[in-house]
Amino acid sequence: MRAAVFEAPGRPLVVADVDAPQPEPTDLLVKVKSCGICGTDLHLSAVTDRSGGMAPLSRGAIMGHEFCGEVVEVGCHAPGDWHEGDRICALPYIACGRCLDCLAGRGHRCQSVQFGGMGKLGGAYADYVRVGGAEALALPNGVDYRRGALVEPLAVGLHAVRAANLRPGDAALIVGGGPIGLAVALWCRFFGARHVVVSDLLSGRLGKAAAMGATNGIDASKENVIGRYKQIAGRRPDVVFDCVGVPGSQQLAMDYAPLNGRLIVAGVCMRPDNVMPVKAITKELSVRYVYMYERRDFELTLEMLDTGRIDGSAMITDVVGFEAFSAAFEGLKTPSDQCKILLEPEHP
Numbered sequence: 001m002r003a004a005v006f007e008a009p010g011r012p013l014v015v016a017d018v019d020a021p022q023p024e025p026t027d028l029l030v031k032v033k034s035c036g037i038c039g040t041d042l043h044l045s046a047v048t049d050r051s052g053g054m055a056p057l058s059r060g061a062i063m064g065h066e067f068c069g070e071v072v073e074v075g076c077h078a079p080g081d082w083h084e085g086d087r088i089c090a091l092p093y094i095a096c097g098r099c100l101d102c103l104a105g106r107g108h109r110c111q112s113v114q115f116g117g118m119g120k121l122g123g124a125y126a127d128y129v130r131v132g133g134a135e136a137l138a139l140p141n142g143v144d145y146r147r148g149a150l151v152e153p154l155a156v157g158l159h160a161v162r163a164a165n166l167r168p169g170d171a172a173l174i175v176g177g178g179p180i181g182l183a184v185a186l187w188c189r190f191f192g193a194r195h196v197v198v199s200d201l202l203s204g205r206l207g208k209a210a211a212m213g214a215t216n217g218i219d220a221s222k223e224n225v226i227g228r229y230k231q232i233a234g235r236r237p238d239v240v241f242d243c244v245g246v247p248g249s250q251q252l253a254m255d256y257a258p259l260n261g262r263l264i265v266a267g268v269c270m271r272p273d274n275v276m277p278v279k280a281i282t283k284e285l286s287v288r289y290v291y292m293y294e295r296r297d298f299e300l301t302l303e304m305l306d307t308g309r310i311d312g313s314a315m316i317t318d319v320v321g322f323e324a325f326s327a328a329f330e331g332l333k334t335p336s337d338q339c340k341i342l343l344e345p346e347h348p
């Protein structure tokens, strides 16, 4: 099969002919229909040591964890009622399926979890991918393959917004209009926030934010963010989301928050960061870090996509086949108006 293979840190991925994955008896073999490029993969492909908390990839690794596809083989002991031809997406890991974390839908905390696209378990920048029967979720008829590839990033946003305990009419500020920020904007609007304001240094991202549900955008390269926010909402935001995840972004979010405000840290910063805790202390901020999602986040996302209550496709800025994939991946390393690029192996 074809796959975009990792060679060495910082080097472009190489599309090569490799062996298809061998599913275990509890697995499904899935023909990949669509797979999004994630910022985590961009970061992972540059990791050279463990200092940032992530292990470097080994040569030959295949990334890609935001995918959906069609079942082509069902393991003889695969849990669930799966059949060839079923359309699915999946939690991007294979876990034991029996421990308390697995049963609670938090298989990423399982002692025996293997993350797809991070190490030995290959990801979906490939024609075929291995999926655990317990980790697969059916794509309802109303969810096409493009939206199916958005379930994972939308679930990241849902999990972050769930942690914010939004109340109807709340004012939210989302710092960073990349894929996570846009997914957070979508769910803030869905759950009844009145002001859903996205700030970004790249003004080109603000239009997409509006299409995802943001009520306003702030061009942080030109405008004073909190000054403009107060003009829009008449007050500081009740909830601030850090969806940037670079050194300094948490401090900014603390500065923007009001007394007793809520701060959700959803951007994944993998470098040391300096913050001035007294800012958060004197405001008595509630700071909450969030990571990944739970199975229920996938389930609600799928149901809301199926019924048309959310869409999310505004975050897709390009769709490529294998031929253009490596260049598209490299291009995302420079911040631009590109947001979510999907790999579709059957793309002409």
Ligand SMILES: [Zn+2]
Residues within 6 Å of the ligand: 038, 039, 040, 065, 066, 152, 153
């Ligand atoms: Zn992702």
Ligand SMILES: [Zn+2]
Residues within 6 Å of the ligand: 095, 096, 097, 098, 099, 100, 101, 102, 103, 107, 110, 111, 112
């Ligand atoms: Zn487990």
